[in-house]
Amino acid sequence: KAGVTQTPRYLIKTRGQQVTLSCSPISGHRSVSWYQQTPGQGLQFLFEYFSETQRNKGNFPGRFSGRQFSNSRSEMNVSTLELGDSALYLCASSLRNYEQYFGPGTRLTVT
Amino acid sequence: GIQVEQSPPDLILQEGANSTLRCNFSDSVNNLQWFHQNPWGQLINLFYIPSGTKQNGRLSATTVATERYSLLYISSSQTTDSGVYFCAVEGDNAGNMLTFGGGTRLMVKP
Numbered sequence: 713k714a715g716v717t718q719t720p721r722y723l724i725k726t727r728g729q730q731v732t733l734s735c736s737p738i739s740g741h742r743s744v745s746w747y748q749q750t751p752g753q754g755l756q757f758l759f760e761y762f763s764e765t766q767r768n769k770g771n772f773p774g775r776f777s778g779r780q781f782s783n784s785r786s787e788m789n790v791s792t793l794e795l796g797d798s799a800l801y802l803c804a805s806s807l808r809n810y811e812q813y814f815g816p817g818t819r820l821t822v823t
Numbered sequence: 824g825i826q827v828e829q830s831p832p833d834l835i836l837q838e839g840a841n842s843t844l845r846c847n848f849s850d851s852v853n854n855l856q857w858f859h860q861n862p863w864g865q866l867i868n869l870f871y872i873p874s875g876t877k878q879n880g881r882l883s884a885t886t887v888a889t890e891r892y893s894l895l896y897i898s899s900s901q902t903t904d905s906g907v908y909f910c911a912v913e914g915d916n917a918g919n920m921l922t923f924g925g926g927t928r929l930m931v932k933p
Contacts, residue, residue, distance in 0.1 A: 755923035811871040
């Protein structure tokens with residue numbers, strides 16, 4: 713069974729731009745979660761989607777948003793990028809409330 | 824929210840040595856997972872262990888939920904075990920949200 717995939721793997725953007733990251737979960741998994749990893753803050757939860765509905769949201773500003781499609785693929789968007797948004801963005805999928813499996817991540821650099 | 828603390832933060836071992844990594848959490852949990860983060864950033868699942876003991880080769884883990892801690896044992900360490908180990912928990916009513924500890928950075932020297 714194929715694992716979680718994320719695209720793109722690397723991205724360089726300029727401050728003020730917006731970015732969209734994509735995540736395809738393991739087949740059959742309907743829950744998709746997003747996490748941000750930075751050296752200063754560690755791994756932090758962004759939000760979780762299940763059956764196209766956001767079930768949970770972490771403590772991030774409204775510039776961070778996401779959505780889930782009917783095939784369970786998910787996207788997250790960051791608008792008006794700031795230097796501090798440079799991070800590794802990880803997506804995880806799971807059957808509801810069970811073990812989570814992570815993708816390889818998208819490394820975003822904001823200049 | 825739930826707090827997760829891992830110790831030690833850094834660990835240097837000689838190849839072949841054994842080690843124990845600890846994860847303390849502040850409240851009851853529905854889910855506890857151990858991960859190994861490889862040099863490219865991917866989190867590799869080691870154990871899904873909200874309670875009890877599991878073993879997988881040279882690695883084993885024990886979670887004592889009533890005392891709010893989990894231990895990851897690495898025996899006969901190899902250089903390929905190097906990297907960062909994370910413990911992550913899902914608290915009661917946390918809705919699939921994992922809270923991560925700060926990690927233990929392990930270096931195994933040949």
